[in-house]
Amino acid sequence: MLNIAIIGCGVIAQYHLRALALLKTARAAAVCDVRTAVAQKTAAEFNIPRWTASASELFADPAIDAVILALPASLRTTLALEAFRHGKHVLTEKPVAMNAAEVRAMIAAQGRRVGAVCSSRYRHFDSARAARDYLRSGALGKIRTITCRGISPAGAPPQNPPPAWRLRTDLNGGGIFVNWGCYDLDYLLGLLDFKLTPQSALARTWQVPAAYAAYAAPGSDAETHVTTLITFAEGCVLNYERAEFTTLPPDNRWQITGERGTLTLQMLKAKSANIVLTEPDAAKGTRTRVLWEGDETASTSEHDGVVNDFVDAILQKRKPETTLQDALLFARIADAIYASSASGKPVSFD
Structure with a gap:
């Protein structure tokens, strides 16, 4: 043991x-x-x-x-x-x-x-394994776009003091991107076996709006809103946006599009229609079918x-x-996002 x-x-x-x-x-x-x-x-x-x-x-x-x-x-x-x-x-x-x-x-x-x-x-759920197996089959064709949009609008003001580390660059390395982006990218890039080579990044980040200052701990200096476009040598791009403490309407979307279809995924626990495929149809133009469906809300697999x-x-x-080598891909992307946001310009990967 x-x-x-x-x-x-x-x-x-x-x-x-x-x-x-x-x-x-x-x-x-x-x-x-x-x-x-x-x-x-x-x-x-x-x-x-x-x-x-x-x-x-x-x-x-x-x-x-x-x-x-x-x-x-x-x-x-x-x-x-x-x-x-x-x-x-x-x-x-x-x-x-x-x-x-x-x-x-x-x-x-x-x-x-x-x-x-x-x-x-979030790759320990059965739904994630089903998506990974489908992607490994090559049925989606050459990957074109990887998309994530996760928006959590502000709710009622917090009743307890927010954690000091959560939006502190010196304690956490960043804000919402390292808090949630590590999950989003591990999920999406992990489903693709981390076999992507980043080329360039263009990004912007914003701190908590003044109207929601009480939602962040005193001394917070990291972002609550990030948007970025990452290009990869394999010919695909990552479109990414995450925001919290915002007036934007709620949205949760994880998608991978290839030459022969689009997978709409559900990273977080859901009750139904977790993995949906949209593909060409000779008569209708497109058709949508469920690849995997189940209720994972009771699971503790995460x-x-x-x-x-x-x-x-x-x-x-x-x-x-x-692995640490897999996670290095996320860390390199995070470094590039923060460098691009700070400079206001695209940055290239080594």
């Missing part, structure tokens, strides 16, 4: 601990948090035999096989590098890191250990799936759903 340590005992760590509790091949052997009271409480709540405030203590322990890093992005890379140096497998929360340079550093330190990223959450996949990848000596 694998002994796994959880570093960070915040909200997301609770999901990882519940997922581990369901497994017979791995267990939560220890939890760690600099807030000793929180670490102790978490250990007691989940019946974990050990808690500590020192991550280095756990990295140095040969009885610990792997770690899950469930803390803000600004803290994770240093910990991942130390864990790899001690021969531990690492599952890191999303976004993978603060920038592409940090991801490259982790890849260089990884060696033969598993390095996995939690941004794969949380259990990443932990199960991490454990299986270690035991089976295979790649996880999202």
Whole structure:
């Protein structure tokens, strides 16, 4: 049985601990948090035999096989590098890191250990597997456009203080793009097996509007609205927009269009018509049919799936759903988006 340590005992760590509790091949052997009271409480709540405030203590322990890093992005890379140096497998929360340079550093330190990223959450549903299988069949033809539009208009003002890290560049590496774009792009590019080579990016980002200033924590400096166009060497483009705390009407759309049709996808949990194909029809021009339909609202695969996949990848000596190398593609795109927005000009990828 694998002994796994959880570093960070915040909200997301609770999901990882519940997922581990369901497994017979791995267990939560220890939890760690600099807030000793929180670490102790978490250990007691989940019946974990050990808690500590020192991550280095756990990295140095040969009885610990792997770690899950469930803390803000600004803290994770240093910990991942130390864990790899001690021969531990690492599952890191999303976004993978603060920038592409940090991801490259982790890849260089990884060696033969598993390095996995939690941004794969929404590819663990059956609907995502059905879409991936259809795309792998080549039935859609050469890909032309990849589209995502996710708009969450402002609701009632928050009753509790917003998390300080969420819209802080120094703590999170960015705002809504790294918070949600990591999922959107992992989902869409992952369905295409990450086999795309970015060429250029043109992007704009905007901070929270003055009317919604109370929706962001004091000191927030990252974006709540991003739009971008990314071109790829393979001949396709990514059209992307995400916004929150906005007056825009709600919209959630994930689509992949090829020469022979368009797949309309549902990344988030839904009850019906999750994967829909629109294709040519000799009599009508186009026709639409459902490729996969089901109710996934009760599933916990978005949380259990990443932990199960991490454990299986270690035991089976295979790649996880999202490797550090896969996540580097997202990090490179994020760097380009922020560089383009800052300069007001398109930027090219190295």
